[in-house]
Amino acid sequence: MRFLKWAVVFIVLAGIVAATVPFWPAKSTYDEAAAQATLSSDKDALIARGKYLVAAADCVACHQSPDGAPFAGGLPIETPFGVIHGTNITPDADNGIGAYSSADMYHAIADGIRKDGQWLYPAMPYASYHEIRQEDSDAIYAYLMTQTPVKRANPATGLPFPFNQRWLLSYWNLVNPKISIADATSGSSDHNGAYLTEVLGHCQECHTPRNLMGGLKLASAYEGGVLGKGILAPSLTPAGLAERGWTAEDLRTFLKAGIAPQGTMTLEMFPVLDHSTQYLNEEDIAAIQGYLTGETLPSRQPSEAPKPTDPDAHKRGRDTYVAVCAGCHGIEGEGKPHIAPPMTTNTSLRLADPSNLLHVLLDGVPEQHYPNGEVMQEMPGFAQTLSEQELIDLANYMRVEWGGQPAILTTETLSGDLAVSAR
Numbered sequence: 001m002r003f004l005k006w007a008v009v010f011i012v013l014a015g016i017v018a019a020t021v022p023f024w025p026a027k028s029t030y031d032e033a034a035a036q037a038t039l040s041s042d043k044d045a046l047i048a049r050g051k052y053l054v055a056a057a058d059c060v061a062c063h064q065s066p067d068g069a070p071f072a073g074g075l076p077i078e079t080p081f082g083v084i085h086g087t088n089i090t091p092d093a094d095n096g097i098g099a100y101s102s103a104d105m106y107h108a109i110a111d112g113i114r115k116d117g118q119w120l121y122p123a124m125p126y127a128s129y130h131e132i133r134q135e136d137s138d139a140i141y142a143y144l145m146t147q148t149p150v151k152r153a154n155p156a157t158g159l160p161f162p163f164n165q166r167w168l169l170s171y172w173n174l175v176n177p178k179i180s181i182a183d184a185t186s187g188s189s190d191h192n193g194a195y196l197t198e199v200l201g202h203c204q205e206c207h208t209p210r211n212l213m214g215g216l217k218l219a220s221a222y223e224g225g226v227l228g229k230g231i232l233a234p235s236l237t238p239a240g241l242a243e244r245g246w247t248a249e250d251l252r253t254f255l256k257a258g259i260a261p262q263g264t265m266t267l268e269m270f271p272v273l274d275h276s277t278q279y280l281n282e283e284d285i286a287a288i289q290g291y292l293t294g295e296t297l298p299s300r301q302p303s304e305a306p307k308p309t310d311p312d313a314h315k316r317g318r319d320t321y322v323a324v325c326a327g328c329h330g331i332e333g334e335g336k337p338h339i340a341p342p343m344t345t346n347t348s349l350r351l352a353d354p355s356n357l358l359h360v361l362l363d364g365v366p367e368q369h370y371p372n373g374e375v376m377q378e379m380p381g382f383a384q385t386l387s388e389q390e391l392i393d394l395a396n397y398m399r400v401e402w403g404g405q406p407a408i409l410t411t412e413t414l415s416g417d418l419a420v421s422a423r
């Protein structure tokens with residue numbers, strides 16, 4: 001009897017401990033002395049470094065205002081659980097980070113814990129930023145504190161119950177591990193590819209599939225992620241990239257300039273270029289590319305060219321292409337410099353999943369400004385001007401003709417959830 005009683009007491013106590021463990025603050029250690037040393041070092045160099053790191057970590061992509069003010073917040077970010085807004089991170093005392101210390105900033109970035117001790121939603125990519133170096137977080141802090149404070153209140157998050165309960169994130173953080181690069185040793189410490197790619201660049205946040213809780217499936221790192229509206233962030237594994245015809249050099253060009261023979265940056269990738277990778281120096285670009293693929297990628301081995309399954313449909317697709325697209329993309333899909341990219345080498349045709357191709361065809365691409373003064377004019381969307389059948393025939397034609405992919409599009413693919421139904 002006595003044994004049973006103690007066993008019950010033990011189990012209850014163990015239960016209480018287990019239930020509260022997640023609520024224990026999960027803060028990383030912050031070295032105040034080191035921070036003082038960093039923050040009192042050469043101000044100009046520190047701020048310049050902070051600015052560079054803010055670009056490498058792409059903070060603006062999420063923290064700008066909808067009208068483009070860099071750190072003023074309010075940009076809606078769609079998640080499967082509801083809308084979350086990037087917050088105001090200008091040094092405004094009421095709405096921004098005016099009251100943050102450098103330690104508060106570090107815990108927000110590395111641990112996802114904001115100044116008032118509450119969890120941040122993982123839409124703030126702290127699963128990636130977790131191992132940010134303290135001196136880098138301090139430099140980011142120093143830079144952000146030089147910005148003009150903007151009085152702009154943060155919109156409330158649009159999350160329904162129970163997702164609006166921040167304490168539940170304790171459990172989320174317990175079961176969804178953060179990225180660790182402790183074992184990765186590529187590159188020198190200054191131009192460390194793992195650090196730039198995994199931590200600052202947080203490339204996995206889009207390019208790795210997620211579990212039902214929205215956590216990253218780290219065991220399938222870089223195998224490709226599906227974003228809102230079925231948009232695909234393609235696989236960045238060496239095999240995946242090689243299959244679509246990437247070379248090391250083209251990858252570096254793509255990250256620096258946004259344009260390569262394999263395509264232009266579109267959809268969610270364009271802001272990555274716009275606020276981040278174009279500002280990285282050559283060494284850091286090379287470090288990212290080197291980390292992802294190493295120096296040599298196997299050359300593309302196109303599988304035996306698929307035959308058009310329906311020659312009439314193939315011909316109809318060709319006719320539409322010539323009539324509607326060739327004026328910009330060239331009669332044989334060869335592209336026109338400064339007007340439109342080639343289709344013959346374009347990866348959106350080489351992906352088994354046609355989602356991104358369909359998105360571009362239906363919605364078009366807005367006018368985008370690339371580095372070096374290159375401007376791509378707007379590509380119109382064809383959702384209104386081409387019939388469903390015309391779009392299907394056209395996409396199938398292009399996939400077979402230039403992508404080496406089978407003509408799998410049907411009426412169902414076009415009207416259903418693009419990404420899922422096509423996979």
Ligand code: HEC
Pocket residue numbers: 054057058059060061062063077084085086087088089097105108109114115119120121123124125140157
């Ligand atoms: C992928 C989008 C994304 C990126 C990139 C991002 N953030 Fe955030 N951040 C968010 C979101 C969304 C929130 C608000 C989350 C919430 O409400 O729980 C947030 C919250 C914060 C907060 C807390 C502000 C507060 O409410 O007290 C700070 C500080 C912050 N981010 C700083 C940064 C810095 C610095 C960077 C770059 C190193 C950065 N963020 C990059 C999405 C992002």
Ligand code: HEC
Pocket residue numbers: 262263264265266321324325326327328329339340341346347348357360361365366367368376377378379380382394
């Ligand atoms: C008015 C000129 C114009 C017309 C007409 C046009 N496009 Fe485009 N297209 C562009 C431009 C410019 C881009 C690159 C946009 C950017 O990246 O800023 C582009 C991009 C694309 C892309 C994506 C490239 C990538 O790398 O992601 C595809 C696919 C594409 N077009 C297919 C078509 C098809 C199919 C048609 C005919 C139905 C068509 N386009 C008609 C100008 C045009």
Ligand code: HEC
Pocket residue numbers: 197201202203204205206207227231232233234236241244251254255262263264265266267268269270272277288347348356
């Ligand atoms: C906000 C989501 C997002 C983030 C963050 C992101 N990407 Fe992407 N990426 C995309 C999407 C969507 C595409 C497909 C559209 C395109 O090709 O432009 C893409 C395309 C690419 C491609 C071209 C793949 C192909 O075959 O067409 C490369 C290479 C790439 N990303 C590298 C990176 C690297 C490196 C990082 C980190 C520095 C990164 N991406 C971060 C969303 C993202």
